[in-house]
Amino acid sequence: MVPKKDYFDEKAAKWDSQIKDEVVLRLKNMIEELALSQGSKVLDLGTGTGVLIPMLVGAVGVSGLVVAMDFAPRMLAEARKKYHWSNLEFLEGEAENIPLPDQVIDEVVCNSAFPHFDNLWQAAKEMSRVLKSGGRVAVFHPHSREYVNELHAFLGGAVKNCMIPEEDVMRDIFSEAGFEKISIENTLQSYLLTGRKA
Template sequence: MQLWDFAALTYYRVLDLFTGSLNDLAVEKLDLRPGEAVLDIGCGTGASIPALVEAVGPQGRVVAMDFSARMVAIARKRAKKWPNVEVRQADACTTDHGAEQFDAAVALGAFSAMPDVPAAIANAADALKPGGRLFVFDVRLAKKTHTTSFLRAAYRRIAGFTGADVVAELKNVFERVEPVFGVEGETTTVVMARKITDTATDSARTPSRPAG
């Protein structure tokens, strides 16, 4: 918590300046429509909120959440002019976002820094309606190279990285997980995940929380 509270006051302010194109890509790939409900997981200081609000319009709904109190405080200031935006302080690993409450969700650099990646992804899936979609940009250090070994060690020390492969965990829960650019990067990933639509005939593949 202290790490992310500190980050909220320092480098996250700088990173906000460079997230515009990523936010635009998320909105484009999610194909957000007016009136839809979207969940921003690990919203940080709320840099994605303006783009999400613009996409879903005044009849839509945006819920942004983060674990850090300072991140949430900054995001709430950013979001206060929109009555259809709610910013929550919560732990994505343990929080029930509401069953099938959202048409779409976005997680930018969030899952890999969480202490229980499978649980966070299962909670995200539970929150999506059948057919719901999730846009994920994240660190992925699954391949064993000199570069990734160094980055894994550094990320573990800085952010508590557990070593979980975000893409593999997404594939354990979602019916479809596809790279946005057709190929996977060595250190990062950008993917779209979709929740299954026919739970009645394919219950064996229905998203569920990991055991334990």
């Protein structure tokens, strides 16, 4: 079976052409609802080809910082080609071992990537580690949990087991990682988990 990293690298060049306008609009609305603060440091975990980058850079302003991270080098290469802001940094690495110091990030956003991490529990702990006290995590998809899980099962191969766990399991994962005030919303057009680091 093709490893996940190779799976995404192989699709990197054509990835953007598969993102529909309505999905981009949903993501814009979700970022706006998060109301990120000007000057904040945001980790875009699983940035892919960088669909969120312009939205995040605009939200944090010139005094903020966006760190766009992915484990697939070709996905990152596509993002690097498009975006060259001074308040944007790129980082290659695994979600289970984020190459950042402790407590340096204000917000972790994770769009359409969480179920692809090999160890969801460890990834959540790493999100908590790099967040400052009181920092927020937001794990989201521009589709429902059911849609995402059915799509991955249908696609098969490297992503066939990449499922968003049920609500009680997600709460356990993030609670054990040190998050409080965990909220989960699952609608026909979006999935959103948020939590605050204790």
